[in-house]
Amino acid sequence: xxxxxxxxxxxxxxxxxxxxxxxxxxxxxxxxxxxxxxxxxxxxxxxxxxxxxxxxxxxxxxxxxxxxxxxxxxxxxxxxxxxxxxxxxxxxxxxxxxxxxxxxxxxxxxxxxxxxxxxxxxxxxxxxxxxxxxxxxxxxxxxxxxxxxxxxxxxxxxxxxxxxxxxxxxxxxxxxxxxxxxxxxxxxxxxxxxxxxxxxxxxxxxxxxxxxxxxxxxxxxxxxxxxxxxxxxxxxxxxxxxxxxxxxxxxxxxxxxxxxxxxxxxxxxxxxxxxxxxxxxxxxxxxxxxxxxxx
Numbered sequence: 001x002x003x004x005x006x007x008x009x010x011x012x013x014x015x016x017x018x019x020x021x022x023x024x025x026x027x028x029x030x031x032x033x034x035x036x037x038x039x040x041x042x043x044x045x046x047x048x049x050x051x052x053x054x055x056x057x058x059x060x061x062x063x064x065x066x067x068x069x070x071x072x073x074x075x076x077x078x079x080x081x082x083x084x085x086x087x088x089x090x091x092x093x094x095x096x097x098x099x100x101x102x103x104x105x106x107x108x109x110x111x112x113x114x115x116x117x118x119x120x121x122x123x124x125x126x127x128x129x130x131x132x133x134x135x136x137x138x139x140x141x142x143x144x145x146x147x148x149x150x151x152x153x154x155x156x157x158x159x160x161x162x163x164x165x166x167x168x169x170x171x172x173x174x175x176x177x178x179x180x181x182x183x184x185x186x187x188x189x190x191x192x193x194x195x196x197x198x199x200x201x202x203x204x205x206x207x208x209x210x211x212x213x214x215x216x217x218x219x220x221x222x223x224x225x226x227x228x229x230x231x232x233x234x235x236x237x238x239x240x241x242x243x244x245x246x247x248x249x250x251x252x253x254x255x256x257x258x259x260x261x262x263x264x265x266x267x268x269x270x271x272x273x274x275x276x277x278x279x280x281x282x283x284x285x286x287x288x289x290x291x292x293x294x295x
Contacts, residue, residue, distance in 0.1 A: 013228025015269060017153040017198040019129040025069060025109050025153070027200075027230040027269040030283045033070040033111060034063035034276045035236065036101075038093040039077040051093055053100050060101050064108055067280035070130065071105075072272060073097055073123075074113030078134050078163040078207070087116050094119065095126055102127030111155070117142035124150045134159055134207065136187055148195035155200045155232055156191065158183050160208035169208040176213055177220045184227055200270060202232040206239060214240035218259060221266035233263035234272040257282055265290070 017025040025031070036059060038049055049056050060071055075093035076085060094112065101110060112123045115135035120143065124131070132155040137143045139162065147154045158180055160169035172179055184201050191199055201224060205214045218240075224231055235241060241259055242252040257278055260271050264286045273279040 013199075015230050017130070017200070017230075019109060020124070020152060023109070023129070025130075029287065030264055030269050030271065031069035032067060032276050032279045032283065033072050033232070033270055033272040034060075034066075034068035035272060035274050036060060036063075036071055036073045036097075037077070038073060038075045038097050051096070053096065056097055057100060057104050060105060060108070063276045064105060066277040068276045070109040070111050070270070071101065072111040072113050072132055073101070073128075075119075076114060078113075080163065080167050080206075082163045084162075084164060087118055090114065090116065090119050091122060094123055098123050098126040098128050115139040115143070117146035120146055121150065124152055129153070130155065132202075133157060134163075134204070136183075137190070144190055144194035144196065148191075151195075151197075153198035153200065154191065154196050155202055156184065156187055157202035157207065157232075158204040166208040170210050170213065172213070176209075177217060177223050180217065181224065181226065184224070184229075188227065188229070199229045200232050201227060201229050202234060202272075205233070205235050209240075211240035211243050214238070218262055218266070221263060221268065225267045230269040231267055232270040232272055233260065233268040235259045235263060236271075236273040236275070253278065261286060 015028045017027065019025055036049060036056060038051060049059065063071060073094060075090040098110060101108065109130065110128045111130040111132045112120060112128045113132045114120055115133050117140045120131045130153045131147050133143055134157045136156050136158060159166060180203055188199065203217050203224065221231065236256050237249040237252040241255040242249055245255055253275055260279055260282050264283060271279045
């Protein structure tokens with residue numbers, strides 16, 4: 001019989017993720033997650049792959065060769081005001097893609113960007129390793145139980161509302177970082193109860209947050225380290241990067257490098273990006289400068 005103490009020990013915060021097949025994703029040093037959007041309407045036009053399998057595999061190969069540790073596949077656009085699609089359509093986009101990438105790149109870590117428990121279950125069966133949930137379990141009540149049963153790592157993101165309504169939920173009564181800590185603390189307790197043992201925290205830059213709020217969170221990102229779990233920063237080409245510069249997403253690579261550098265200096269262990277090579281180079285330079293003994 002497994003005691004509660006043993007369960008608590010298994011759930012102790014750590015910087016490594018145990019994936020299916022006993023493979024370990026080590027986040028003690030920062031890693032890169034490359035974005036693969038199987039959508040026609042993601043906010044950054046150059047990231048839209050649709051259902052073109054050949055282009056998907058080409059893009060995946062480029063990202064892996066550039067140093068991506070994880071490939072994040074998404075079939076549901078979560079940009080503000082994005083069109084809602086059915087679960088069946090999301091599966092139609094994702095399942096063949098997961099199978100193709102898994103077969104072609106068997107050693108890659110595959111993450112699925114979904115808030116639906118049914119999509120999580122079927123994509124893991126098809127070969128996915130990690131569930132990246134923008135809804136934090138709020139958009140599908142079965143998500144935590146499902147991920148606990150699947151025994152895969154879980155990316156817990158903070159968001160209010162839905163992709164269609166989140167811009168209406170940017171008013172926070174108190175300190176926004178304190179609210180994030182409380183949110184994650186409470187959710188982590190629920191994850192523990194569901195049997196989820198590998199967790200990554202994502203503050204949800206751009207999700208029910210203004211650019212100003214995003215910069216406040218970025219400046220104080222290190223405060224989330226009190227929770228002990230690795231932190232993901234999804235800043236790539238977002239409005240908090242390009243709007244203050246008076247640019248569009250396609251001109252925001254330099255700004256993305258700048259904010260990713262800030263995130264790394266404040267404790268981020270996983271950078272979710274469109275531009276993998278630049279993110280890998282950023283990590284190498286930051287690591288060499290601030291941790292020369294480990295380079």
